[in-house]
Amino acid sequence: MKHFDIIIIGGGPIGIACGIEAKKNGLSYLIIEKGCLVNSLYHYPVNMQFFSSSELLELDKIPFISKENKPRRSEALEYYRRVVTTNELNINLFETVIEAQKDKEGVFHVKTSKDSYTAKDVIIATGFYDIPNPLNIPGEELPKVSHYYTDPHYYAGMNVVVVGASNSSVDAALECYRKGAKVTMVVRDSEISSHVKYWVKPDIENRIKEGSITALFNSNIKEITDNSVVINNNNKEITIKNDFVLALTGYRPNFVFLEQLGVSISNDENRTPTYNTETMETNVTNLYLAGVVCGGLNTHTWFIENSRIHAVTILTHIISKYRYCRF
The missing domain is CATH 3.50.50.60 (FAD/NAD(P)-binding domain)
Structure with a gap:
């Protein structure tokens, strides 16, 4: 069984951003994506044009150059692919997480369609595009x-x-x-x-x-x-x-998966997962949320442009805990 400091579930833009921050901080990590790279973006309409400008979709200050101010799907796919390859990120594609559990020692055990892993910290960046309403x-x-x-x-x-x-x-x-x-x-x-x-x-x-x-x-x-x-x-x-x-009635996060991990979900109409807004840590210690999954059913709350910061927020908190543990 392979062990990592961090396992990131979801290979979309925010999962990629988390991987970049983990690598920059010298931590071992693995991004697990059930489909192709930035799978949700791949399944967008072929002619789709983003609401945001290319600058607001950039990761780690890596320039995103597009023909128009607001890039199209094909340009975004190419940009995020180049971000992953240039940074040589550790990512497993077409590998589905079947279950994830935390043992009594605080270690997460993640079982996928291809392998099994353990990690001290887990980041869920799965978005909401996979389950239609x-x-x-x-x-x-x-x-x-x-x-x-x-x-x-x-x-x-x-x-x-x-x-x-x-x-x-x-x-x-x-x-x-x-x-x-x-x-x-x-x-x-x-x-x-x-x-x-x-x-x-x-x-x-x-x-x-x-x-x-x-x-x-x-x-x-x-x-x-x-x-x-x-x-x-x-x-x-x-x-x-x-x-x-x-x-086209909208989509929802995988609430079943979140609840299996012990994440509390609000009982109101938005079904918002519980997390600390200053650290992005859920009510489950060492389990974090990143990106649009944080909004629950309110899918107009988080986007790529305003949730990119989640990666820095999460890794800053993880590093602070590691430093504390070393002394």
């Missing part, structure tokens, strides 16, 4: 339903329902419409979300106003069938012809 309706399991969206070409000429009105939903609706799909948006609220990128919001609102994209506000899907979708629209039931449903 379900619709919990009949027909959600049909092959034509997806909780992820990648490329609009697939939906050319089809009748597509897009559920939601956030950035991902709006991007999907606009791109599919421009590839020739007949798009209907089903929106729970009375308007497009205020969180939508400011340069995109007028576009979707104008397309709805002119009738290029149909938007059913104050609505929710009741049932999905092979050829149609049943919708509750302002308390009236309507049925429309449908080929595909993009249920």
Whole structure:
């Protein structure tokens, strides 16, 4: 069994930042990622453009040069790949953490799909993109339903329902419409979300106003069938012809994994994990949270740009404990 000072679960930008800080401080570490490098970013829509500027996505002051002020997915993938390779970070890809437990001596035992490890400290930087929020309706399991969206070409000429009105939903609706799909948006609220990128919001609102994209506000899907979708629209039931449903209803952290490790989760609607905001340490000693996982269901709290500092915060606290133990 291999032992490390720190095991970092999650190979996204914040997990990478933690690995950089661990290496800079001379600690042995391992980053474990269940998919490819920056797996969540890889599964973003192929044409996605970030809300943030490239400078705000940089790690360890390593320049992120992009063609536009706001970089695109492909540029981000290349940037983070170069950060990992240039720093020669110790990262295992396509390796899934199956379980992690802490023994009586305070050592964490981490079992994965490929090996087993031990560590004194563990950092969870798993984000929230892996578990979709379900619709919990009949027909959600049909092959034509997806909780992820990648490329609009697939939906050319089809009748597509897009559920939601956030950035991902709006991007999907606009791109599919421009590839020739007949798009209907089903929106729970009375308007497009205020969180939508400011340069995109007028576009979707104008397309709805002119009738290029149909938007059913104050609505929710009741049932999905092979050829149609049943919708509750302002308390009236309507049925429309449908080929595909993009249920872009948001995602959630892996609360089961956090609770198995002993992390306390709030009982309110946000289900926020418990951690010390000054150290990022959870209620479990030597177990830390980093990145967007800290926000629970409130996924608009943490982003790459404002959680990069978590890496420095965590490693500063870990180093201070190591120094204390040595004396």
